[in-house]
Amino acid sequence: MSEASQDIDRAPPGGGSKHVDSTTKLAVGAIGIVFGDIGTSPLYAFRETFTATDRFAIAIDRMHVLGVVSLIFWSMLLVVAIQYVTILMRADNKGQGGSLALVALLSRHMGKSNYGWLVVLLGVFATSLFYGDSMITPAISVLSAVEGLTVVDPGLQSYVIPIALILLVFLFLLQKRGTAKVGALFAPVMIIYFTTIALLGASQIWQNPDILWALNPYYAVMFFISDGFIAFLALGAVVLAVTGSEALYSDMGHFGRGPMRLSWFGFVMPCLLLNYFGQGAMIAGLPPEQAAEVVRNPFFLLASEEWRLPLVILATFATFIASQAVISGAFAITHQAIQLGFVPRLSIRHTSDTHSGQIYIPVVNWALMFAVIILVLTFQNSSNLASAYGIAVTGAVTIDTLLMGVLFVGVWKWKWWYAAPVVLLFLVIDGAYFAANLTKVPDGGWFPLVVGLIAFTLLTTWARGRKLMRERMTEVALPIEIFAKSANNSATRVPGTAIFMASSTAGVPSALLHNIKHNKVLHERVVILTVEIADIPYVDPAKRCEYSEIGDGFFRAVLHYGFMEETNVPEGLKSMQQCGGEFDMMQTSFFLSRQTLLPSDKPGMPIWREKIFAWMLRNAATAMEFFGLPTNRVVELGSQVRI
Template sequence: MTSSNDSGTPSAVPLGDHAVQVGQAPHSQQGLLKLAAGAVGVVFGDIGTSPLYAFRETFAGHHPLTLDAAHIMGVVSLMFWSMMIVVTLKYVSIIMRADNKGEGGSLALLALVSGRTKTKRWTRGIVLLGVFATALFYGDSMITPAVSVLSAVEGLAVAAPAFGALVLPIAVVILVFLFAIQRSGTARVGALFGPVMLCYFAVIAVLGIISIIQTPGILWAFSPTYAIRFFVSDSVRAFLALGSVVLAVTGAEALYADMGHFGRNPIRVSWLVFVLPALICNYMGQGALLFREGVTALESPFYMLAPDSLQLPLVFLATAAAIIASQAVISGAFSVTQQAIQLGFIPRLRIEHTSAATAGQIYIPLINWLLMAMVVLLVLFFQTSSNLTSAYGIAVTGAMLIDTCLLGVVLFRLWNWPAYFAIPLLAVFFLVDGAYFAANLTKVPSGGWFPLLIGFLVFTVLTTWASGRQLMIARLREASMPIKVFIQSAANAATRVPGTAVFMTSSADGVPHALLNNLKHNKVLHERVVLLTVKIADEPFVAEADRIVLEDMGQGFHRMIIRYGFMQEADVPAALARVDKCGGAFKMMDTSFFLARQTLLPAERPGMMLWREKLFAWMLRNAESAMEFFRLPTNRVVELGSQVEI
């Protein structure tokens, strides 16, 4: 859990498990069917567009397979059982039960696990794993829009070969347009997501069923014996094929990450009743098509499932689905960034709200434009979706493997499952996830290096900020004066002036540096002095009844703690407006907010390597103003500088 430091920067300050009561998630009162339809539009865009390229890449990618019955049946069987084990069993049936008061995702799971294991020696390792999974997500969020949109638009070369040369420019234009409209919000467009994706899944299911009817023998691939025979008869190629087969389950982690928006049951219903059957039908239909057509269908088995006259409409439908999948990933990047800021892993960034009705619809300009630049560069560098798929998969499989590690902690430490049940289950998950991750490592030289590079860069930024912030707070606490001593010595000696002074502080004890500097330079104290700490709990929501804790320290001094969940936004004036037991109501025109802005100095006992200190100092200088982050009135804020050695 975190709190704000003197400048409003989140910092690690633990709260007891009893400290907060979580409010109900917003989806609790909505209809199951409505939410299930909405989940189809948002949650399943990534995994839903996998049929565009997954089957093709398995046979014609960097490790091509011979087009014969054994390989076709083996691949179809692998895809089916991968969806059953990884998505249905691991995520839908088990991991989605590990919600943090209704919220899911790597950071929510990390907050849940680390909050219950703070006394364990291996807690730091768990935190680093969770942070690295978050870092890998950013690499995934760059590749997903690029590969989804490009693979969809490439259908033009199939439906209308004369337009083949326009594939790349059209894909770039679509992606730039998609990122450009983020500022205006996606509420209106989002209303179309559900119907469009429902239509898309229905169409690909029907196309698959038509193909299966022509070659019903493909249904034998439901048997796991074909996947097993594939490994027994051609172990090396089967292992290498896993690097492409895993493309069929990319997006599985989105089910868990988006749980807070829709709820566990609507996502389960959408997956089991609609999405999973549609995907199975389409993959089996593509396999049946390869049985009949052979190499001629390998150019794009997805589009060639449709008659020639319907291929162009299918291109438009698939492109719309790819745009929706990309939108979901972009929105996910905004949401993950907001959580990371609240939990103290990323500096404050400017966050804009794109909907007055829905708090979760946000826009972060820096993240948006960085993603756009990287996505466009990826498309221009790799040129084709086939080349991009070599970079796709490592980030996803790495995150899945980390989720399994965190799941192990959940099973043993939180749920107390018996070892005879938990160990075999975890062994299956580690075997599957480990095999997929190892197979994708073979793609590192041909493009897999990109998400790993992005992941390590983001991981460095996240850990540098978290470590630097903790060091800075530790140094500030070392030099702080006990508040009781300060009140006794200064309260009567200083001149008291009318009004209220609110001093932001990271610690629930000690005198804020801004207060010491104000007294040193201005020689006055306000009639009412409030030492305010904003704490971010490791829970997604904190109920209004538990929002504020007050302590009257005498002589006009008050200690106030305002608590928020990591999915909530800090609005200090709104919280103060509800307070009437701290010397009277707060009037903004009579209230001044004092913040401390730190300047870092080189220390004789450096806590970090020099290059990390410089990186932290740069992030500190460029962090969003605490005034805007906490929504303080612009004309009532005073910033006082202080120097800190780390």
């Protein structure tokens, strides 16, 4: 959680103007960064409900328009406002949200439960689906905005894809420079955007207030009664109005629960609803022939002809910001996965001197850019992409609902007869959306599922292989006390400090064994250092260091970090003076082990997964880079492991 949001949590009730000012400031910041994804959904969600099912066309008349708008309203109210903003935002792991943070929270409370592994797998799969979402969101958002040019001038159709690709490539190239300077513009632009779409919608509602009947769920129910299967298929497009809801939960740690709720209920939700109701009012007030033409792009046609080009430009800026938020989210969730042991070490660059959360991961950035370019060139327009969109979101939301049930019973200690009806209600709603999106698998919905399956395989393979490798290394490890006594009598001691990085807090690291075997020397001070990542976002700096003296100049030390923190070992060592005094980096050498996998007679996992794990191990970033070690003070020694 950011410092400001921590201040909010510590502030006393009614704590004066400073508390109010900081809450308002964070709420405004959240509008610029968090709500871009769900905020740009009006560009295509209402349109796709009527145009996506060509084989089962929805009649464009008053009853059907009221039915669709009613579905959008109640979906936004139940899924976003109640399930995520009201309920799940209470389930924070020391201020952090998102599937992985929720899994860490549940795992900590459930301990060694028989169902703990299933909770972890569900959370990992929800995270895997997010990667598919983070590829499709920039493509569909930017494409849908640039397609507004065809409303201004149909002759510009041939320029849509080239312009969209230029904008998207520029967006990914921008990542390595950081977004701090550009980010200052995010909130003002998004506030202007939300205000504009609200005013455009309100003007149409003023002309046709009959659309307000859609607030009554009767029209959503009648839509299903009259159209049956067609109404069910329409859910696959209606759910596009709530895409980005999972991102609200994931980004909670940046702004705090209170400011985000203030942003949502006080500004974003009213603006979105005004626009959706406005689109419905405009369509319902037109003759059937004209309505059929206007429904192909109702968002931009809300504006009068002279204001359509400025609206296209504003919407493009908004989709650019929404895409930036999703890309930053992919970086953040990858960082969490690395720290929690689901992803190998990757090169991570910090793009801000003041905000530790602003990071750039090159391999993730280029993978996303490649996927987005392929998506745009393959699907060609936002309507085709809408078939691929939604299934990843609804899958993640359904998994979050299941985890919410575990949260109710396992953490909040609700009685099952209280928890079951609530979970069942949301499972019916979220399950219906997911089932409706499954019908779009042949038309593009396969893409996020394939991406999710690949990501899930990689994440679980790395976690399993890493566990097996540590077990094998522990089996052959020597007790450090015995080793220290024998090594002290057989090796020459030299001045300085040697720090041997170890993955386990027991036994002798292989780098130390190889060093004494080949070099036959020991430094005056030998520190066996382990970095441990806790299942909480941040560790109290006062509890960062832990040490014990073994004797004969040997020490064992542990640095504790949260899964949201940067693991900078030299910085951590500055606060550890008990291990024989301060650490002078110019007199300190770091010894690292680099493992090579060998085939095992009895492999711990299928051979194809072992090969994937070996490939991931070879391509992982070095511990030197990941732990921020000085490049001229590191010695790497190889070892072989059979898993």
